[in-house]
Amino acid sequence: xxxxxxxxxxxxxxxxxxxxxxxxxxxxxxxxxxxxxxxxxxxxxxxxxxxxxxxxxxxxxxxxxxxxxxxxxxxxxxxxxxxxxxxxxxxxxxxxxxxxxxxxxxxxxxxxxxxxxxxxxxxxxxxxxxxxxxxxxxxxxxxxxxxxxxxxxxxxxxxxxxxxxxxxxxxxxxxxxxxxxxxxxxxxxxxxxxxxxxxxxxxxxxxxxxxxxxxxxxxxxxxxxxxxxxxxxxxxxxxxxxxxxxxxxxxxxxxxxxxxxxxxxxxxxxxxxxxxxxxxxxxxxxxxxxxxxxxxxxxxxxxxxxxxxxxxxxx
Amino acid sequence: xxxxxxxxxxxxxxxxxxxxxxxxxxxxxxxxxxxxxxxxxxxxxxxxxxxxxxxxxxxxxxxxxxxxxxxxxxxxxxxxxxxxxxxxxx
Numbered sequence: 001x002x003x004x005x006x007x008x009x010x011x012x013x014x015x016x017x018x019x020x021x022x023x024x025x026x027x028x029x030x031x032x033x034x035x036x037x038x039x040x041x042x043x044x045x046x047x048x049x050x051x052x053x054x055x056x057x058x059x060x061x062x063x064x065x066x067x068x069x070x071x072x073x074x075x076x077x078x079x080x081x082x083x084x085x086x087x088x089x090x091x092x093x094x095x096x097x098x099x100x101x102x103x104x105x106x107x108x109x110x111x112x113x114x115x116x117x118x119x120x121x122x123x124x125x126x127x128x129x130x131x132x133x134x135x136x137x138x139x140x141x142x143x144x145x146x147x148x149x150x151x152x153x154x155x156x157x158x159x160x161x162x163x164x165x166x167x168x169x170x171x172x173x174x175x176x177x178x179x180x181x182x183x184x185x186x187x188x189x190x191x192x193x194x195x196x197x198x199x200x201x202x203x204x205x206x207x208x209x210x211x212x213x214x215x216x217x218x219x220x221x222x223x224x225x226x227x228x229x230x231x232x233x234x235x236x237x238x239x240x241x242x243x244x245x246x247x248x249x250x251x252x253x254x255x256x257x258x259x260x261x262x263x264x265x266x267x268x269x270x271x272x273x274x275x276x277x278x279x280x281x282x283x284x285x286x287x288x289x290x291x292x293x294x295x296x297x298x299x300x301x302x303x304x305x306x307x308x309x310x311x312x313x314x315x
Numbered sequence: 316x317x318x319x320x321x322x323x324x325x326x327x328x329x330x331x332x333x334x335x336x337x338x339x340x341x342x343x344x345x346x347x348x349x350x351x352x353x354x355x356x357x358x359x360x361x362x363x364x365x366x367x368x369x370x371x372x373x374x375x376x377x378x379x380x381x382x383x384x385x386x387x388x389x390x391x392x393x394x395x396x397x398x399x400x401x402x403x404x405x
Contacts, residue, residue, distance in 0.1 A: 071404070121403035144403065176404025201379075202404065209323050209400050214360055217370025217401035231379035233372070233397065315404060 006038050007084065010048055011156045013037065015164040015282065020249040021262075026278040027269050029262075030165060031252060032157075033285050039080045041255075041287035042157075046179050047077035049152035050141040051085065059139055062086050067138040069093075069128035071121050071313045072101035073287060074143050074177075079108035090138070092128040094120050096207070097313050100291040120208035120313055121176075122218045143177045145221030153183025161188070161282055168192060169272075172265040172283040174257040174315055175199040175231065178223040180284060185227040199231040200264035202239065202257060202315035232267070234260035236314060237306045240297055242266065243289070247298075255287040256297050257315035316392035318346055323399055329357045343373065344386040346396065361398065362386065370401045 003009040013036045018029040034042035054060040065088040068078055075091040082089045089110045093102070096117035105112055113131070115124040125144065132140040143149050161168060161184065171188055173180045178199075185197040236256075243259030246252045265283040272279035289298065296308040317337035322330050330336050336354065340346035351358040361371050366385055373380045374397040380388045390396065 069403075119402075125403050174404070203377075203397075203399070204402070206324050208402060210325070214323075214325055214368070214370055214400050218403045219369065219401050220403065225381060228382065230382040233374045233377050233379070233399065235377070 005084075007048060007081070010038060010044055011160065013160070015161065016250075016252075018246075018250050021245065021266070023269050023273050027272045028280050029265055029269060030280065030282040031246075031250075031262075031285050032161060032282055033252075035254065035285055035288035037077075039076050040290070041073040041077065042180060042284060043073040043077040043286075044080070045152040045156055046143060046146075046149040046177070047074060047081050049148040049155075050143065050146050051078070051081050051087075053146075053148040053151075054139060054141060055085075060087065064088070065090060065135075065138045067092070067128060067132055067135070067140045068143065069115075069121065069124035070143070071124070071176075071315075072097050072105075072291070075110060076101065076104050076108070078141070079105055079110045083108055090131075092124045092131065094124050094313055096120070096311055098292055099294050104291070117311065118207055118210040119216075120204065122216065125218060143179065144218075147222070149177055149179035150183040150186070150222055153180050154187045155183075158184040158187030162191060165280055165282055167280045168195065168282055169277075169279045170196040170198060170265070170268050170281040172198040172200060172261050172268065172281060174261050174284065174286055175201040176257075176315065178220050182222055182224060182227055189227065196229040196268065197227055198264055198268060199228050200234050200257075200260045201231060202260050203233045203235045204313065205236070205310040207311040208313065232264045234263050236309045237302060238263045239314070240302055240305050240309070243297065244302075247289075252285060253289045254285045255289055255292050255315075256295070256309075258283075258285045258287070260315065261286070318390055318392060319395045320346070320350060321395065321397040325400065326357065326360055326398065329354050329360070339392075340390060342386065343375070343380055343384075343388045343390055343396070346390055347386075372399045372401050373397070374399070 022028045037044040069092045095114040115127040239260035242262040
């Protein structure tokens with residue numbers, strides 16, 4: 001495959017079957033390898049669409065500074081696109097994210113502003129909104145509320161999945177900004193009768209939920225519950241176990257949030273087997289495992305890995 | 316046997332610091348009413364006149380109850396109910 005530039009190579013990722021983890025010939029699991037994007041994660045799609053949209057609207061012009069709250073992958077994707085297009089980037093990132101993400105952002109010349117670990121991404125969003133108010137000249141793309149994020153998946157990820165798997169019955173992905181699930185979910189619902197759209201939400205350690213008040217919670221503006229069939233909260237241990245299973249059984253080295261999506265996908269597969277229904281279940285491999293090596297997710301026993309993840313933002 | 320209800324850090328002032336409390340009931344609504352008898356004030360933090368509060372997520376055996384039956388979700392002995400504040404990802 002030949003492309004005129006790196007950005008042109010975005011998307012078009014492989015969908016691979018999981019012959020060992022699929023329970024039967026009638027109930028099959030399929031992994032969409034989003035780590036095969038230019039910076040190694042699914043966030044490249046949203047970052048490219050958000051920047052392109054802001055350029056079209058005239059909000060972004062050469063030399064502009066972009067501000068974004070991110071736990072890592074979106075920042076890395078924005079850094080690449082910003083570099084190629086001549087923008088500066090400031091990322092507000094919770095201090096409890098893996099060191100690889102920080103190193104990669106710094107490598108691209110991104111300025112990182114840390115937000116407190118307690119409260120996780122909620123705090124990063126709050127800090128970024130405050131900075132945006134103080135600096136009206138900065139452009140906040142705001143992945144949690146930017147329709148271009150969901151649109152990227154409506155126009156690219158969704159059509160790719162349906163073209164590769166016309167018999168799809170379930171779509172499973174991690175829930176963060178909700179952009180992937182909203183975009184792919186809407187696209188599939190318009191075309192596949194009774195398709196099941198399933199969210200796998202990471203359940204972090206207590207520190208991340210350490211908000212001062214329960215009314216300070218956060219629901220992304222993009223989120224529309226009517227697109228989803230159901231939503232699971234996946235504990236770190238289940239996500240870790242499935243991340244390792246994917247590596248051992250199918251040879252796929254994925255990040256920890258992928259284990260969460262796989263856990264929910266296997267749950268749906270078992271349900272289909274019990275009900276005697278056929279199923280083609282596609283789930284998203286959001287990124288590879290490289291950026292999480294320092295978290296210790298892949299070494300030692302599950303208990304040790306789980307203990308090391310406590311308090312970290314692993315998705 | 317009872318239903319185990321896991322309480323997030325910010326609500327443990329209402330459960331004497333307990334991370335999990337036991338309760339009973341046939342539905343989530345009845346379970347919360349049962350908890351209220353021993354932990355006054357807890358129900359009002361989870362539920363308002365419209366149902367579950369916007370920034371409160373409740374999971375029955377890890378599945379979001381908003382997709383099951385909301386406060387009418389059927390619960391049974393041996394189930395685990397997890398209460399968490401809504402947080403951002405990404």
